Amino acid sequence: MSIAPITEADRQFYRDQGYFIIRQVIPAGLLRDLRREAAKAHDIAVRLHGPRVQRLAPLKAHAGELDLQPFRDFDQIEGLVAAIQTLLTPEHTLKPTEDACLLFHPRERPWSTEWHRDWRDHVLEAEFQAEIGDARWQEIATDFRLWNQVNCPLYEDTSTWYVPRSFKRVNNTPEEMRVYASTTQQELWDEDKRRTDEELELFCLRYCQAMPGAVQLVLNPGDFCIYRNVGWHLGNYVPYRRRATLNTHCFTPAYAQFAKDYEHMLKAVPAGIERHARLARGL
Numbered sequence: 001m002s003i004a005p006i007t008e009a010d011r012q013f014y015r016d017q018g019y020f021i022i023r024q025v026i027p028a029g030l031l032r033d034l035r036r037e038a039a040k041a042h043d044i045a046v047r048l049h050g051p052r053v054q055r056l057a058p059l060k061a062h063a064g065e066l067d068l069q070p071f072r073d074f075d076q077i078e079g080l081v082a083a084i085q086t087l088l089t090p091e092h093t094l095k096p097t098e099d100a101c102l103l104f105h106p107r108e109r110p111w112s113t114e115w116h117r118d119w120r121d122h123v124l125e126a127e128f129q130a131e132i133g134d135a136r137w138q139e140i141a142t143d144f145r146l147w148n149q150v151n152c153p154l155y156e157d158t159s160t161w162y163v164p165r166s167f168k169r170v171n172n173t174p175e176e177m178r179v180y181a182s183t184t185q186q187e188l189w190d191e192d193k194r195r196t197d198e199e200l201e202l203f204c205l206r207y208c209q210a211m212p213g214a215v216q217l218v219l220n221p222g223d224f225c226i227y228r229n230v231g232w233h234l235g236n237y238v239p240y241r242r243r244a245t246l247n248t249h250c251f252t253p254a255y256a257q258f259a260k261d262y263e264h265m266l267k268a269v270p271a272g273i274e275r276h277a278r279l280a281r282g283l
């Protein structure tokens with residue numbers, strides 16, 4: 001099995017839309033081994049954080065119970081790094097998968113994350129304006145050395161929704177903000193069971209569909225979807241749709257430097273989306 005060559009049209013698509021799917025990168029034998037370890041990882045995550053846990057990270061923290069070899073083999077898939085470098089830049093590498101995480105379906109009850117744009121939505125506005133500001137953010141958000149998140153599912157996965165091109169905009173549209181503000185993470189999580197499971201499922205789905213221009217990503221086993229995570233996105237989950245999806249990153253030294261330089265700003269936010277995401281992970 002070989003990975004289809006990346007074309008100039010593919011590069012343009014990613015730069016314009018903010019997402020691209022490299023189809024079927026995982027060979028069958030490796031897919032079998034990853035699925036086996038992912039099933040164990042899900043059991044560990046549920047044991048540690050409960051039946052609605054979203055993720056287990058980093059995988060290597062569970063080396064005692066997981067066989068990490070399939071995740072290391074994933075890093076070495078023939079032609080994968082070359083495809084990433086053609087799509088992005090020659091300085092990109094794949095973050096070691098044992099440092100990354102797996103995303104799971106809930107074993108009980110549907111739920112959804114809020115619509116969010118990573119990083120930008122996780123810092124305080126006043127600090128953001130003082131330290132970065134809109135003009136610099138425009139450069140940062142469209143710097144292709146940064147913000148290349150990956151979802152690579154082991155089973156068909158339609159959980160992720162994305163708003164193409166939104167990563168390029170510093171300011172959200174009023175309609176986007178109206179949808180964002182139409183609910184809260186508490187309501188989408190519904191811990192106190194105000195809705196039946198079906199009501200909650202449809203409520204979350206309506207919230208996904210309400211976002212102008214949003215597309216539901218349809219990923220098949222082994223599809224490697226790269227998306228600019230500073231664009232609007234969310235994850236919407238139901239217990240009947242089995243999910244084990246590698247969630248990782250195409251990495252550069254510039255990204256490591258950015259994370260180091262601005263780490264203090266992320267820590268400044270005690271509430272908001274990031275806190276809810278941690279709650280969902282049981283952390």
Ligand SMILES: O=C(O)CCC(=O)C(=O)O
Pocket residue numbers: 103113151159160233234235236277
């Ligand atoms: O589940 C997904 O695909 C997206 C998850 C996400 O965006 C988050 O947890 O912040």
